[in-house]
Amino acid sequence: MFIESTLGDVRWSDISGTARAIEGLGFDGIGTPELKRDPFLPLVLAAEGTERVDLTTSVAIAFPRSPTVVAYMARNLCDLSGGRFVVGLGTQVKGHIERRFSTEWVSPGPRLREYVQAMRAIWHTWDTGEPLNFHGKFYNLSLMTPEFSPPPSEFGPIKVQIAAVNEYNIRLAGEICDGLRVHPFSTPDYTRDVIWPNIKQGARKAGRSLDDFVLNGTGFIATGLDEEAVTKAREDARYRISFYASTRTYLPVLEHHGWGDLNPKLRELVAQNRWGDLPSVVPDDVLDAFCISGTYADIGGLISARLGGLVDTIGFPLPDGLDHPSDDYLAALHQVRAAEGAANQRAD
Numbered sequence: 001m002f003i004e005s006t007l008g009d010v011r012w013s014d015i016s017g018t019a020r021a022i023e024g025l026g027f028d029g030i031g032t033p034e035l036k037r038d039p040f041l042p043l044v045l046a047a048e049g050t051e052r053v054d055l056t057t058s059v060a061i062a063f064p065r066s067p068t069v070v071a072y073m074a075r076n077l078c079d080l081s082g083g084r085f086v087v088g089l090g091t092q093v094k095g096h097i098e099r100r101f102s103t104e105w106v107s108p109g110p111r112l113r114e115y116v117q118a119m120r121a122i123w124h125t126w127d128t129g130e131p132l133n134f135h136g137k138f139y140n141l142s143l144m145t146p147e148f149s150p151p152p153s154e155f156g157p158i159k160v161q162i163a164a165v166n167e168y169n170i171r172l173a174g175e176i177c178d179g180l181r182v183h184p185f186s187t188p189d190y191t192r193d194v195i196w197p198n199i200k201q202g203a204r205k206a207g208r209s210l211d212d213f214v215l216n217g218t219g220f221i222a223t224g225l226d227e228e229a230v231t232k233a234r235e236d237a238r239y240r241i242s243f244y245a246s247t248r249t250y251l252p253v254l255e256h257h258g259w260g261d262l263n264p265k266l267r268e269l270v271a272q273n274r275w276g277d278l279p280s281v282v283p284d285d286v287l288d289a290f291c292i293s294g295t296y297a298d299i300g301g302l303i304s305a306r307l308g309g310l311v312d313t314i315g316f317p318l319p320d321g322l323d324h325p326s327d328d329y330l331a332a333l334h335q336v337r338a339a340e341g342a343a344n345q346r347a348d
Helices: 014-023 042-048 066-082 095-101 108-128 167-176 188-206 227-245 248-256 262-271 275-281 284-290 294-306 327-337 342-348
Strands: 001-006 029-032 053-059 084-089 160-166 179-182 214-216 220-224 291-297 313-315
Touching: 001 327, 014 029, 014 042, 014 160, 029 042, 042 053, 042 066, 042 291, 042 327, 066 108, 084 108, 108 167, 160 167, 167 179, 167 188, 179 188, 188 214, 188 248, 214 275, 214 313, 220 294, 227 248, 227 262, 227 275, 227 284, 227 291, 248 262, 275 313, 284 291, 291 294, 294 327
Parallel strands: 001 029, 001 313, 029 053, 053 084, 084 160, 160 179, 179 214, 220 291
Antiparallel strands: none
16 A cells, blocks of 8 residues: 655745655655645756656645646646646535636536546647647647647656545546546445445446555545554544535535434534534544554554555555654554555456
């Protein structure tokens, strides 16, 4: 199993060094979410500070950016990193697209399908010199002159992964993408019962093999050197779980477990602006379904037991002391990396 980390909210001047330290610990990838920073820019600095790890937007919000804009950024980061960049895209939810980005929200699944196809059409034009001629319902691209065309890539096709919760987008990942980035608001049961069957359905539709398909996920990990640190991490996870559970988009995951009644309770608290009360609605059994908890001494085995054979890559928290991790932390990393990937899932 591969392990991935995020850079966190380190200072811009520390990004390159932090990325180098993450690589030095043995991580296989670094992902950057679209939260308080643009997800592409930190990877420019991370690329300069690393030599081996994959670099991924996890995820960039697609619709506020044109496919052409992302195609250029992806190609630039691919060249800068020596072919290590992976595009990770997501749709976000209607409220954010319309009210935070002032962008139209329409048919997000079919639109995301066209988005990926449009980017690949642009890359194909750059690599072959053939005219750009992509025409869809949402995107139409027919102009790419030599002045604006990079030379053919020396690193091969750029990989594209998408985030998905609903079944349409999960199938879309299996049909046309190189991987799926499972939202943290997921469980091993949902991954096994819903995500993998839909990935395989999409792959069958396209008549493609999943041999090189990568599943990234799943859930939250609460860990630390001692029980006090684990308890704090669990409560942080409880808040994030309650936040996501208050959104209708993630209702299918709750309903799969019979917890659909949590959503209206949480939405009522949000309507009252009682954000601090959200975690009180999430009981321990719900928390434990979404979150794997244990000290560094135990977490590796717990992750292997719950996710081994189910996913290919997981996000693992960084130690408090990045330059001087404890022996237990390093042992946990080793144990997680030794866990079985999802080859059996792809073969079923």
